[in-house]
Amino acid sequence: MKLYKVYLFDFDYTLADSSRGIVMCFRNVLERHQHTGITDDEIKRTIGKTLQESFSILTGITDADTLEAYKKEYVKEADVHMTVNTFLFPETEEVLTRLKTRGAKIGIISTKYRYRIMELLSKKLPSNFLDIIVGGEDVKEPKPSPEGVLLTIKELGCNKEEVLYIGD
Structure with a gap:
């Protein structure tokens, strides 16, 4: 060897495994913007992609400014929820x-x-x-x-x- x-x-x-924190952060941002019906598994399948890519995949949004705003909201959520999860x-x-x-x-x-x-x-x-x-x-x-x-x-x-x- x-x-x-x-x-x-x-x-x-x-x-x-940070999937619990990732799902929590995505869910908080998505629900804040009325993106419902997205499963935990769908969120988990985006792990490893950039936040903008993930939000685009999950919501269908392609507007760069909106995706950047969602990313910033996610980072604030992650400051609270990520490490402990x-x-x-x-x-x-x-x-x-x-x-x-x-x-x-x-x-x-x-x-x-x-x-x-x-x-x-x-x-x-x-x-x-x-x-x-x-x-x-x-x-x-x-x-x-x-x-x-x-x-x-x-x-x-x-x-x-x-x-x-x-x-x-």
């Missing part, structure tokens, strides 16, 4: 610790905001445990664009062949 020098992870549905998967801490013990560098690349990831992980992992976190605010193009991975490789000063990305 090949051992890599750098392991990069997606956050949602890879290291953690996000849970690391049971294996997450053990796997990350083993990789770190072997000398690997560890990073996270996500469409979720970096500060939100750091808020949760600061309660679960030692400070400076992660070598890098690239959030949605750090890239121009969200996944599946390789921008986040390429930025991380550059920042960590490693070769592509030394990196394993785990996520969607």
